[in-house]
Amino acid sequence: MTSLSRRDFICASAALTALSTVPAVAATGIKTLANGKTEIDLASNTALNSVGGVVELSINKYGKVAVVRTSKSSKGFAVLNLSCPHAGVTVKRNINGWVCPPPRGHGSEFALNGALKVGLATSALKPITFTATKKAVTIA
């Protein structure tokens, strides 16, 4: 039996931490507008009050989507398509942002704003067009 060095243990722990996912917060207060856009009421989604807050929802034309609070500005959001750009597996939240979880995914990692951190993927999570006011985020 081989023993694990302290360095190996720390590296293995860091890799496991990166791949560990955290539970998603489902968006509430979702309305489909007459023009087909999706409106997310901010008063109903307190997770978005704080920078770094995230809610997730499904939209027919995109699949799984995340709304991320990126700054305190009333327009400080990102809306991301959670389909991994490598092979389409749905990415999950982890403590550092997003991870494409094994066994279906291949471990790509993305920052909370969708920027690529670690491949196999070669591009960021796809941003989705939106508008924001103090009351709602509206996804095109």
Ligand code: FES
């Ligand atoms: S599908 Fe995400 S890394 Fe391969």
